[in-house]
Amino acid sequence: MQIKVLIDQKPVTLRGNKDEFLADTLRNNGILSIRKGCDTSCCGLCTVWLDGKPVLSCNILSIRANGKAITTIEGVTQEAEAFAQVLVAEGAEQCGFCSPGFIMTVIAMKHELKNPTEAEIIHYLTGNLCRCTGYMGQLRAVKTYLGVQ
Amino acid sequence: MFTLVDLLQPDTIAEAYEVLMEKRNNGILGGCAFLRLGSSRIGTGIELSKLNLDYIIEQDEYIEIGAMTTFRSLETSGVLQEYFNGVISQAVSHIIGVQFRNVVTVGASVYAKYGFSDLITALLALETEVELYKGGRMPLLQFLEQAYEKDLLTRIFIKKSQRRAAYGNLRNSASDFPIVNVAVSCLDQVWRIVAGARPARAKIAVQASAALTAGNHNVDEIAAIAVEELAFGTNARGTAQYRKAVCQVLITRAIQEVLQCK
């Protein structure tokens, strides 16, 4: 199977099996920021954007992405680094394995929500599990990044 | 993880149905969230992305929702938040996370008649119809109760009205399956009480609904009637006894909530 997609705004042809999911296809084609943390679509580590919407790449059949735009953390470097700096200043990246998926979700949230409350922030990020930080440091970083109290 | 021999992205619904019925092991690929947990061997997987079934449209009498509409679209839809006190949006908002809800589809969840489904419970409390390619358009209740027949679910319709509704659920962890869920609605003094994740799927508490409609406004009593007529079971997330007790509490609260809303 072969699909033609835009990855981080560059046209790319990806090869993979028919029943392959996007997370595997992306990693097999050298996009290593994609992490897989579970096998039941529960953890959010594999989050990428499909046509701008945050989705679980482990749960998108690669064929479904054909002709669409995929955004990984490599494609939003400026925003990602800006937020990553705040996260690292909090000490809240810890093992870092959940961080790229988390950052993709945070940036998506920034684009989607205007002036979110703390409850709205927590709701939007609920699908991103973390075992290291206890979530509080991540929330502090998000609030600093969004300029929220 | 499932395997596919072949993969098709049909351009028309008719083509999708035709290929679906060609072989016993041909199957529809919806959100694939549950499909990937199992090890089905699918012949031809039929992928519906090209059929333009991802929409929520407010028609004159109905809200029409295409089968490929995602849960996140339901959650954020202005139309669905406006009607029925936003009960549909609320019902799906607890499920795993935003990214997950951007993947799972209405059609797949309703067609599969999942017991734990929060969406089906909410839909059943409203005047909902489903449309199957072969079976045609029918009330959701009828679809849920009829025997399994392979078909293709294309749209659901929710009748617009001033119906008031409330949704309730109990979960341990916030992103877990529900231990039990309920939805209650009322239009022109006619009530409908629904409970799901019993762990069996959503069902209408007919006697309790009728009693409430008939004028018995002793909410505790109505809730007690409801849990007597519905069956509850035991599984990993709870015993039948606990589910029944909690369901009664949730129904009481949902009725009170509806009584209070405009």
Place this chain on the structure above:
Amino acid sequence: MKSVGQGIGKIDGMAIATGKPVYTDDLVMANTLIVKILRSPHAFAQITKIDTEKAEKIPGVECILTYKDVPNARFTLAGQSYPEPSPYDRLILDRIVRYVGDEVAIIAAVDEKTALKAMKLIKVSYQVFEPVLDFETAQGHASVVHPEADLHCNFDIGMNQGQNIVSTQKVEVGDVEDEFKKCAFVAEDTYYIQAQAHCMMETYRAFNYLDHTGRLVVVSSTQIPFHVRRHLARALQIPASKIRVIKPRIGGGFGGKQTVVVEIFSALVTLKTGKPAKLIYDRKETFSCTNSRHAMRLQVKVGADTEGYIRAVDIQGLSDTGAYGEHASTVFMVVGQKTLPLYNKTRAVRFMGDVVYTNKMPGGAFRGYGATQGTFALEATINKLAEQLQMDPTQIRLKNLIKEGETSIAYHGKLLGSSSLHRCIEQGKKLIGWDEKYASPVVCGSKVRAVGMAVTMQGSGIAGIDTASAEVRLNDDGNYTLLIGSTDMGTGSDTILGQMAAEILETRMENIIVNAGDTDVSPYDPGSYASSTTYVTGMAVVKAAEELKQKIVEHGAKFLEVPPEYVEFDGEVISTLTSDREISLTKLAELMVLGAGNLQLVGQATYGSPVSPPPFIAGFAEVEVDRDTGKVELIDYVAVVDCGTVVNPKLARIQVEGGIVQGIGLAMYEEVRYGEKGNLETNSFMQYKIPCRKDIGNLQVAFEESFEPTGPFGAKSLGEVVVNTPPPAIAHAIYNAVGVRINSLPITPEKIFMGMIKNK
């Protein structure tokens, strides 16, 4: 201080946060074989026939190994210093399989699909035995989990194979039975703690290859590179000098990676085929085929006199170590070791019990390592005793807890070097609003709010055993390389050890290259476990840096032609006290590697401590219980921490918050369920619920610094103690809210609801 005490961001933070390819699976070379494991479907069985002929014929299959193809020498996988206190009860592949998921065959192929296809074609026949699935009936069960004659223990841990007992222990000071008779108040209860799963986000994985000298190089997501090397040498029967183990960035461990889980299988494939190979466990395997916290039953009895002094503590335990005995005896020992010293007005204390084999996934090391289980049981009983005494639970602690400079009968005369625990309790009370809230639970409709509390201690390294070496080298361009063998699994230990070296050498972090976790390069370190990295490795780093600083001063003085006492070094320049002559560090460094100096300067130290100074935490929980459903909302959690000097406040705070949430998971959400035939049902994030963001309420963390004289800059440790207080504090708060005492974790809404019904 310029570096220590600063909240510096981790040196690897930006790279790992932005998805740079620095983890094990990102470093794999092309054409690496994929390894998969065929696993036993039975909890207890013997392989009677295994036929791999058809599977081997599939194109792309490189090798298939069974019990017939592996050496016959037993070993342990436990990450512990040699000689390990864990039994040598493992073979790489055994003819007997001892839990659902136990390894049966190793398959290596060119890709995953081929490996899985081959796996399906391997035919195995089993003779199935009756499994031992209930640890409470394991002793004396008709089935003997480990009947083999060649099982070996380095120490007498009380192994009794025929009875399924791995270890029998008893520690007693004074006469508990006698003391209880004299006590005016006695509280007792029985508690059950589950086999909590680590759920680190990066699952287990390793890859390996043969290098340019024919040596086996292993890159692994491990906490214990040196132990991995030693176990690989023993299991594969090759010299350790032929093995190199590298630990790259890893995605969490929490103790799970203190056992050699995957490395042997994929290393064996490389040895057999000569080709690179990798093995990645998926989440299901990580849940069901690795290791977990030891499930335990603990019976605790505490007694107090009329004045409220706790005079006797008795803990009797039964621990389930599953199919293999890694960490079995040591985790069990810690149950008593890190609880009994706390209440030092005692006249008698006792800890005793057994660890048993069962046919389930093995227990292993998990943050807290026995202290977690012990803390839940003891603190819940102390809270029960407080109620009997009609004493405020914080009062009974303040009255009975050990203070700095005091001893405890469990300590045999040794004095507690540092503690601010009493201040932690006072501070915690203020932060949660204890005095207003404890006596009067607030009722609003169907909901009740109440508070509860608990205290805990842990250790800092294993006294007399954990020993670490460190080296600091002055490079030719005037910066430094810090060589350490400890293993940063996200905690930031690479960074804080760099902070310590920077502090001593009076330089900036940017001038220190931290190189860690490579057995060819690093000085020996047991690895990051037992809360040893800050305290033990840290002290080695401090001493190594001090030695180098001394040498810089000496050689700088030589160039300035004055005795060393006549110069000072400010981190950049060595100058005479009279300030008339100076030489820059950069210049000195340049000269030392050339003929003029003829000696590259290195500081080296090895450190092990004869003591394990305990960190302490006072934990307070505020819950809101819905009396109609039993559902609990966590409103607030306060943890006040004594870890000695706080080396990096930002990282320390996150350690506490992360540990509390793991403790909350253990207390309220994480449930382990087995099917009738011994298969683990809770083997995914869908079924096993670690806390998500909405499950935790507010967390408040504060530090009350003490100063530990034996620790680097006065620091102790933090890594494990953080997980222990939530289960007893939350259980206590729930009891205060609705009068229901739940002694078996997790505390679910249904258990509370049923408890309330029973009370009626």
